[in-house]
Every structure is written in structure tokens, then in C-alpha cells.
Amino acid sequence: MTCCAPASDPTIxxxxxxxxxxPPRLIHGSVIKVGFFYxxxxxNTLLTFYGTLGDLLAAKQVFDEMLHRDVxxxxxxxxxxxxxxxxxxxxxLLLELKRSDLSVNSVSLISALxxxxxxxxxxxxxxxxxxxxxxxxxMVVTVGNAFIDMYGKCGDSDASMRAFQSMQEKxxxxxxxxxxSLGHAGLYEDALEKFKEMLAIKVKPNSITISxxxxxxxxxxxxxxxxxxxxxxxxxxxDTHLFVANSLIDLYTKCGRIALGKKIFDRISNKDxxxxxxxxxxxxxQGELEAAINLFDLMKDEGLEYDHVSYxxxxxxxxxxxxxxxxxRYFDQMLAQNIRPTQMHYACMVDLLGRAGLMTxxxxxxxxxxxxxxxxxxxxxxxxxxxxxxxxxxQLAAEHLFKxxxxxxxxxxxxxxxxxxxxxxNEADKVRALMKSRxxxxxxxxxxxxxxxxxxxxxxxxxxxxxxxxxCYDELVKGERMSSAYLSWPQT
DNA sequence: TGTGGTTTCC
Numbered sequence: 001m002t003c004c005a006p007a008s009d010p011t012i013x014x015x016x017x018x019x020x021x022x023p024p025r026l027i028h029g030s031v032i033k034v035g036f037f038y039x040x041x042x043x044n045t046l047l048t049f050y051g052t053l054g055d056l057l058a059a060k061q062v063f064d065e066m067l068h069r070d071v072x073x074x075x076x077x078x079x080x081x082x083x084x085x086x087x088x089x090x091x092x093l094l095l096e097l098k099r100s101d102l103s104v105n106s107v108s109l110i111s112a113l114x115x116x117x118x119x120x121x122x123x124x125x126x127x128x129x130x131x132x133x134x135x136x137x138x139m140v141v142t143v144g145n146a147f148i149d150m151y152g153k154c155g156d157s158d159a160s161m162r163a164f165q166s167m168q169e170k171x172x173x174x175x176x177x178x179x180x181s182l183g184h185a186g187l188y189e190d191a192l193e194k195f196k197e198m199l200a201i202k203v204k205p206n207s208i209t210i211s212x213x214x215x216x217x218x219x220x221x222x223x224x225x226x227x228x229x230x231x232x233x234x235x236x237x238x239d240t241h242l243f244v245a246n247s248l249i250d251l252y253t254k255c256g257r258i259a260l261g262k263k264i265f266d267r268i269s270n271k272d273x274x275x276x277x278x279x280x281x282x283x284x285x286q287g288e289l290e291a292a293i294n295l296f297d298l299m300k301d302e303g304l305e306y307d308h309v310s311y312x313x314x315x316x317x318x319x320x321x322x323x324x325x326x327x328x329r330y331f332d333q334m335l336a337q338n339i340r341p342t343q344m345h346y347a348c349m350v351d352l353l354g355r356a357g358l359m360t361x362x363x364x365x366x367x368x369x370x371x372x373x374x375x376x377x378x379x380x381x382x383x384x385x386x387x388x389x390x391x392x393x394x395q396l397a398a399e400h401l402f403k404x405x406x407x408x409x410x411x412x413x414x415x416x417x418x419x420x421x422x423x424x425x426n427e428a429d430k431v432r433a434l435m436k437s438r439x440x441x442x443x444x445x446x447x448x449x450x451x452x453x454x455x456x457x458x459x460x461x462x463x464x465x466x467x468x469x470x471x472c473y474d475e476l477v478k479g480e481r482m483s484s485a486y487l488s489w490p491q492t
Numbered sequence: 493t494g495t496g497g498t499t500t501c502c
Contacts, residue, residue, distance in 0.1 A: 105493090107495095143494095147495095215498065279499095308500085312500045345500095376502080377501085380502070
């Protein structure tokens with residue numbers, strides 16, 4: 001067996017600290033073994049037991065010591081690996097199972113697919129899909145759901161949609177998964193359409209559906225639709241679910257209703273880190289930077305641990321407030337807390353330094369990063385160059401951005417405009433020509449307005465939409481009337 | 493033995 005990481009692997013959960021009770025190894029020691037080996041049923045139960053405790057080595061040891069293993073033994077270990085972050089091991093174990101005399105069942109696939117998603121390994125996911133078809137398991141609802149989710153998390157919303165549509169039988173999880181995939185891909189309007197479709201055919205939504213739908217509304221600033229969904233969730237008492245409440249904070253703060261967001265935040269009795277993060281981000285987004293930073297500090301007083309999102313929230317607030325030293329302190333604090341900075345954290349720091357005009361320092365930070373900077377980081381640097389007119393550094397940032405995001409029009413236009421501003425017309429033209437040769441189109445700006453129950457996108461330069469726009473205007477001046485879009489909530 | 497969820501720079 002080569003599937004298990006060595007004992008020194010830091011990804012394996014550390015042994016519990018002295019303050020925690022030790023895992024009840026007595027059970028392990030006192031079970032009856034057949035010689036040195038476990039009986040299948042006892043072994044499977046123990047395996048899952050150690051998996052739940054996060055004791056991967058013990059789980060693996062039980063697996064190895066079993067004389068006879070059935071498919072449940074394999075599935076259990078795949079699941080233990082997958083849910084404890086050993087994704088490659090989970091995937092490798094599925095392959096080993098496939099090569100063994102035992103046949104793969106639906107649970108084997110369901111257990112391995114989240115690992116593919118976590119590894120962003122769509123190719124392997126597709127391989128499993130082929131395996132599912134061959135084994136005749138592709139029409140099993142739970143398996144189909146796992147495929148919708150895997151494709152979505154790998155960023156392939158088309159494949160996710162196809163998996164959803166190909167299912168003969170769907171359940172609420174299928175709908176939640178496809179709504180999640182569309183949201184993940186930024187296709188919020190489509191996600192809301194699916195949500196409505198779900199209600200129309202009387203599939204009962206649950207708190208997971210509601211929180212995804214609210215999140216889509218927040219990202220579209222669709223306050224009216226969001227409020228309607230909020231009303232419905234109140235009727236079904238979903239608004240007491242933490243995830244729903246957190247999505248509501250996100251919705252209202254993204255729609256500029258900071259006081260309403262705060263009201264919801266204050267009413268949550270069991271706030272978790274995401275509740276705090278949503279509120280801190282909300283303040284930051286609305287420019288209430290002092291409130292954002294104060295809330296961040298208050299969070300610690302309440303005894304909650306910051307996570308990586310908390311630091312993104314506070315660093316971006318510092319960046320917008322021009323608080324360079326404070327931002328640096330938070331960054332160091334994050335390192336001291338053993339949170340490894342991600343691309344996003346570096347992007348925030350580059351933004352913080354760059355906005356303040358510390359261009360050399362910003363460029364040095366990008367250079368010293370422990371991994372290759374992504375488009376967010378270079379984008380932050382380019383943005384800072386634009387503010388401070390640093391054309392040389394802008395060229396460097398743009399070079400990387402043209403490679404990383406060749407189809408993104410904004411970077412070409414930004415660099416070209418910078419050249420034009422200082423009268424370097426030849427170079428400005430060259431950038432435009434590059435853009436043309438790569439067939440990059442300028443995306444028209446667009447805004448969304450809700451007309452009746454429909455969200456309508458209005459594009460810049462679009463022909464006169466007189467009557468439709470007038471309708472919107474009427475809606476706006478009449479206030480935010482509740483429409484009847486979601487009133488046909490399925491009965492429980 | 494088992495599927496779905498909130499919060500992320502500009």
C-alpha cells in the first residue's frame with residue numbers, strides 16, 4: 001500500500017493536545033482479532049470511528065490489518081482521506097479499488113469526487129464519470145449530484161449543467177448543486193432562474209437553497225428579489241439558520257443597506273467567523289472603514305479566531321483607508337497565526353502599498369512571493385501604477401496579465417490609456433493592435449434593473465429602451481413593492 | 493460507507 005502519507009506528513013492531523021481527552025484506543029485494543037486481523041464488520045466500524053476522530057494513521061492501520069476487506073472498507077478509507085484533506089490519497093485509493101477484485105459502487109464514487117473537486121482535477125473527475133457509465137452507476141441520483149458538484153467546483157459550469165440535465169431523476173440536492181455551480185461560475189442570473197424553476201415545479205427548497213439564492217441576489221445587487229426570498233425564508237423559519245443569516249448580511253450590505261445588515265448581524269446569537277467576516281466586508285465595501293477595522297478588533301475580544309477571509313476583509317479596509325502600517329501589522333499577525341497568505345492576501349498587500357505610492361515596496365513584495373503571482377496580484381499592481389503614473393512597472397505587470405488573462409480587455413485598455421496620456425501614441429496603438437489580433441472585445445458596461453419579476457441587464461450604448469426604462473422608473477419611484485414572484489412556495 | 497451551503501482584491 002502506498003496510498004497513505006508518511007507519518008511525518010504535516011497534512012495528517014496532529015495528535016491531540018494534552019488538554020483534549022485521548023482517543024479511546026482501549027476499544028481498538030480490546031476488540032477480538034482473528035489472529036492479528038480484524039473481522040470485516042469490526043474493522044469497518046473502527047475505520048470510520050478513527051476517521052471521525054481525524055486519526056488517519058489509526059484508520060489506515062486498521063485497514064491494513066484487516067484480513068478481508070469488502071467494498072465498504074475501501075469506501076470508508078476513501079471517505080476518511082477525502083474529508084481530512086488527503087485528496088490525492090483518496091483518489092489513488094479509488095484507482096486501487098478499481099484494480100482490485102472488488103467492484104466499485106456508488107458510494108466509492110461519491111466519496112472520491114469531492115477529492116477531485118478539491119484538487120481541481122476535472123480530468124480525473126471525467127475519468128470517474130466514464131467509470132460510472134461503464135458500471136451503470138451514472139443514473140444513480142446521489143452519483144449524479146456528486147458530478148454536478150464536482151464539475152461546478154472545477155469551474156466547468158457547462159459540464160455541471162449537462163450533468164444536471166441528463167439526470168432522469170432529480171432531488172433537492174441536485175437543484176442545490178446546480179444552483180451552487182452557477183453561482184460559483186458567477187452566473188448569478190442563471191442561478192436565480194434555476195431557483196425559480198425549482199419553485200415552479202414544486203421542489204421544496206431548504207436552507208441551503210435559500211442561502212445560495214440570497215448570495216446570487218447579493219452579487220447582482222438585486223435587493224427586491226433578495227427581500228422576497230428573505231420573506232419566504234422567514235415563513236419557513238430558515239432565517240434562523242446561520243448560513244442563511246450570514247447570506248442576509250452579505251445581501252443587505254452589498255445592496256447598501258448597512259444598517260439592516262447590522263441588525264441581522266446583532267440578532268445572530270451564535271455568530272461564527274463567516275458572520276463577522278460578512279459584516280466587516282460589508283462595512284469595508286460601503287466605505288465605512290473605521291467601522292470595519294473596529295469590528296475586526298472586536299471579533300478577537302469576543303474570543304473568535306480570525307480566518308484567512310477575516311484578514312482579506314481587514315487588509316482591504318486598511319488599503320482603502322490608507323492605513324499602511326496598520327495593514328502591515330495585520331499581515332504579520334496573520335503570519336504569526338500560521339495562516340498562509342494566499343494570492344488574495346498578497347493582492348490586498350500590493351494594493352495597500354501601491355495605493356499609498358510605495359511602488360518599489362509593492363513590486364518587491366510581488367517578487368518575493370513564495371509562488372507565482374496571479375492576475376489579482378498583478379492587477380493590483382497595475383491599478384496602483386495607473387494611480388501613480390508608473391509606466392515602466394505598468395508594462396511589467398501588463399506583460400504578466402496579458403499572459404495570465406489574454407482575453408481580459410480591461411488590462412489592454414488600461415495600459416493603452418496610460419501610454420496615450422503621456423503621448424506615447426505608437427505604444428498605445430501597439431497595445432490596441434495586440435488586443436485586436438487576439439480578438440479581445442471590449443465588454444460593454446452594464447447594469448441590472450428589476451422590471452416586474454425579471455432582472456434586465458442594460459448595456460452601455462444599447463438602443464433606446466424607452467418603455468422598458470420608464471417601467472423601471474415607475475417601479476423605482478413607487479418604492480420597493482413586494483411582487484408575487486415567489487409566493488407560490490411549495491407546501492410542506 | 494454516502495451527495496448540496498455563507499464570507500475573498502479591483
